[in-house]
Amino acid sequence: MQQHAIKEKGFSFTLEALISLMVLAAFLGILQEKSTAGLEKIYCLQKENDLIKAWIKTKNFNEKELEKDFREMFPAEEGKITVDGKKTNVSGRKGKNTIISEGFYFEGGKIKKISVMVSQG
Amino acid sequence: MVSAIVILLMVFIMVSALNQKITEKSETKNLAYLKSKAVFFADSLVKNSNEKEPEKGIALYDKEKKRVQENVIDLKLAEKLDEKKFPEKLKEIRIEFSNMKITAGRKEGACFEAKRFILNESNEKGVLYATACN
Numbered sequence: 497m498q499q500h501a502i503k504e505k506g507f508s509f510t511l512e513a514l515i516s517l518m519v520l521a522a523f524l525g526i527l528q529e530k531s532t533a534g535l536e537k538i539y540c541l542q543k544e545n546d547l548i549k550a551w552i553k554t555k556n557f558n559e560k561e562l563e564k565d566f567r568e569m570f571p572a573e574e575g576k577i578t579v580d581g582k583k584t585n586v587s588g589r590k591g592k593n594t595i596i597s598e599g600f601y602f603e604g605g606k607i608k609k610i611s612v613m614v615s616q617g
Numbered sequence: 618m619v620s621a622i623v624i625l626l627m628v629f630i631m632v633s634a635l636n637q638k639i640t641e642k643s644e645t646k647n648l649a650y651l652k653s654k655a656v657f658f659a660d661s662l663v664k665n666s667n668e669k670e671p672e673k674g675i676a677l678y679d680k681e682k683k684r685v686q687e688n689v690i691d692l693k694l695a696e697k698l699d700e701k702k703f704p705e706k707l708k709e710i711r712i713e714f715s716n717m718k719i720t721a722g723r724k725e726g727a728c729f730e731a732k733r734f735i736l737n738e739s740n741e742k743g744v745l746y747a748t749a750c751n
Contacts, residue, residue, distance in 0.1 A: 515628055522635050535649065539656045539731065546663070546734035549688050554740050568744060569734055 536616070537595060543569040544597035544612040551579075551610060552601040559584050566612070574615040580608040592617035648729060651749045654706045655731035659747035662710065663688050663733050671697045672704065677738060689736045690745065695719050708750040714743035724748040 509517070547565055551557060557579045566575055566586050574588040580603075598611040665674025666685045675698070677691040678684075695712050700722035703710075709722040714737060724730075728750035735745045 512624065515624070519631055519635070535653055535656065539652075542656070542660060543732070543734065546688055550734055550736050550742060553689075553736060554742070565734065565742060568742075569732065 548599035576613040591615045651729040655749035659731040706749040709748040711746040
């Protein structure tokens, strides 16, 4: 088997350069952390869908009841519930993002729309 | 000599700042991990039905329609929940209706609690809490 000696000269780092590279690598490592914003959004959508499913199943669209259920899932957030065009605003903390879920149900021979909006972030 | 001291001092300051930042980030990351565990366990519980292992799902199975009723809890299954069979990090499952409460397991330490809106077979409204802890 043929062997080759390394003839080319290498290069060496100064102490300062090595330290700088290490610090740079550490900073890059920190910056690469995954964001949890996606999970927060999924969790909010799950809760909104729970409410829509429960309301459609119980067919109880009493405004106070809707607000009470909304508060159970979102104790401090601002939101809006729309059932067949009738809007119910729920006051609370206003966030940067708005997350909306929609559902449909069949009543009196018509398809009706229900939506829940939550202000979050 | 002076430049060496200055370099060492700079390195010390940078390393301690980095250490603080990394500690903060790891705490946030740990909470995010717990949160993901709790959120997905809770989702599994309300969407699946498993008679043999209720820890994987306690939704009501409609035998006539041959399908699982999402978000409708089978209270008989919920009563069978065994904390010894809980998946990793999941420490407590609590189901609350106005007239009854079922708790399996016990939470302790740093935890995150995920909640889901549920119904029982009589269409009464309630809340399911799944808690993941360290």
